[in-house]
Amino acid sequence: MATELPSVDSEKAIAAIRDARPPVTDRFTYLTIIEANLSPAVLPALDEILQDAELTQEIGWDLVFNLVNLPGSETCLETIARLGNPREVILKVLETLELLDTATPQGDDEDAPTTVLPQVVMKEKKFVTLLGMLAILHHRIKTKYPSRFLAQTLRTVFHTYTPTPEATAAVVNLVHNLSGRQRPALPSRKSSINVANPDQDGDASKNAPDPEAEVKDNKEDPSEVAMQRKLLLSFAVCVLETYTNQNDMAWAARLLEFYNPERVVPGRRTLMASFREDQQLLERDDNVGRLVALIKDLGLDSYSKQLLAEISENAPIKDPLAATDDAAGPNDVALPTGGCIALIAYWVFSTTIFDADQPTPDMNILPEHFALLEKVLEDDAEGQIRSSPGTSEALVAIGLWLHANNHISAAPYNPEINPSGSEDEPTSEFMQYVHLLTLVALYHPRLHVRNSATMLAGHIFHANPSEDDKLRILYDLIENCTFASLKACAITWLREEIIDASKTPSPGAGTASSAPAPGGSTFSTPQPLDTLQYVIFPNMNVVSSMEAFELLDFLRQNVPFLLQAVNFGLFLWSSSKWKHVLPANADATVKERWFRPLSEAVDAIRTAMRGSLKNEDEVEEARSLLGDLDVLGERMMALADAEGFKAAEEADRA
DSSP: OOOHHHHHHHHHHHHHHHTTTTTTHHHHHHHHHHHHHHGGHHHHHHHHHHOOHHHHHHHHHHHHHHHTTTTTHHHHHHHHHHSOOHHHHHHHHHHHHHTTTOOOOSOOTTTOOOOOOOOOHHHHHHHHHHHHHHHHHHHHHHOOOOOHHHHHHHHHHHHOOEEEEEEHHHHHHHHHHHHOOOOOOOOOOOOOOOOOOOHHHHGGGGGGTTTTOOSSSSOOOOHHHHHHHHHHHHHHHHHHHHHHSOOOHHHHHHHHHHHHHGGGGGGOHHHHHHHOOOHHHHHHHHHHHHHHHHHHHHTTOOOHHHHHHHHSOOOOSSOOOGGOOTTGGGOOOOOOOOHHHHHHHHHHHHHHSSSSOOOOOOOOTBBHHHHHHHHHSSOOOOHHHHOHHHHHHHHHHHHHHHHHHOSBBSSOOOOOOTTTTTSSSSOOOHHHHHHHHHHHHHHHHSHHHHHHHHHHHHHEEEEESOOOHHHHHHHHHHOOOOHHHHHHHHHHHHHHHHHOOOHHHHHHTSSSOOOTTOOGGGSSSSSHHHHHHHSSOOOOOGGGGSSSSHHHHHHHHHHHHHHHHHHHHHHHHSSSGGGGGSSSHHHHHHHHIIIIIHHHHHHHHHHHHHHHHSOOOOOOOHHHHHHHHHHHHHHHHHHHHHHHHHHHHHHHOO
């Protein structure tokens, strides 16, 4: 069977679209003929035909969808953007943007999928091409109220934007082109991403006039200029929010590495190094830097109390572009809450890490940063943290910077702020703030952010000027929190308070009194452990009556807390150094009610697990739990040999 050469088919297709041009056929018939003969080979000829501005105004908008799905069609689409009816073409471009997820790439050979770019890359290329068209089209429209067209365009672009390097570069180009402020491009120190920008690099003299022009000159109402600029600003901040929510920027973790170089493990690659050396991570920093520079060009170039008030006092705003149809002026166009938080976080981060000249916020942990945390997390904290991980990380990064710069509180300490109105159990701002941070430490999907939130919570806990409040926070966490990791953190904070108090011992330290000497710390006395010993070392006799599966589930949920409690016991009883903070008879009572039943239960379940795993496939989770229980058992053996515990046992025998 003879096969026709592709070149012959191409010649026939080119002849068909040339010979059928109106008035030989009507517009609808001609569009059908073009669609039937479209292929990459006919695109140069089609572009020549589209140079007829009158014809392109008639049919150009109807070709957008089919052309954007055809590789190599960028020149034809640029011609349509320059010569077609701008109003009709804009609508078709926006419609095509919304259909990108359902569009399928086309090629010469549908049976050869290796010649077709992956779908995600094709979508990205189409997005870049369509945004290039929009920049040209918006400059061509001559209307009294261009902001109405702009609002619809920005809304559609934002809803179809995916935070890839190429798509982000296209967004930056679009906003620069539409804003009218062209500053020299800053040399990129990190990224080589560059996308087509036909509005800036093409020949604007080829643009046809708007056939439906409502104004004859290029003068715009100043209020319209302000409105367009605010729309572009809101859009740029929305894009920043989306980008940081879907790309791990590691701002908080990198700040921690910068502030605590002594904690960096020798030989292990740090996040700071990764973001300097890994090309993909370099591009993330570069993309955010470009977006922030764009936002600065649009007028948001300094921190103000008004900005803080807008994002902390009003209800969280997620999609301000959706509400711009009813905006009467620029003041009615809001900025997204998460985007503003990301902007502030980048300012403090880049000032610290890159030594950049960025604004820094005039705020404190209390009350301003607390108000931000509360606003973002007050409604479905877990859902907010998981759906907007970049926003919650940005909040942690801001908090770390505020703590490092000693911006804790500008107001005198108020020990009894109690929103519930209960006078029995006042809740301080410090307690509420630490509670919100622990939610991030629990629910954030990224480990390094959870660790950063935990570290910040510890910093603010220790900065609390009220020792009574610290005890309330510790008791609340250990007694009421259902998460073992946070209860373990509370024990760590208690140990740190005891160590810190020992650095400046009071004259009364080491006495039997539970009250500190004048000028001394409560944590240098037995009072904290007298308050907390029954939640740190609770009665464990209940475990002896548990079924094996119940005991296994109990240990699985509580191993981090139990291990930290055992380590705390070793800290207290391994030497006589901390004898002055132990309540009377604590060693004997802790051993009887907590240590013995727990030790027996751990030994029993370890033996049972080893027996069951010998003849079964070892599940990774079971092996991991057994490893944790082995560590717990070893630490309990060490505690049993500790000086204080031995003394307690000898006293029992006596």
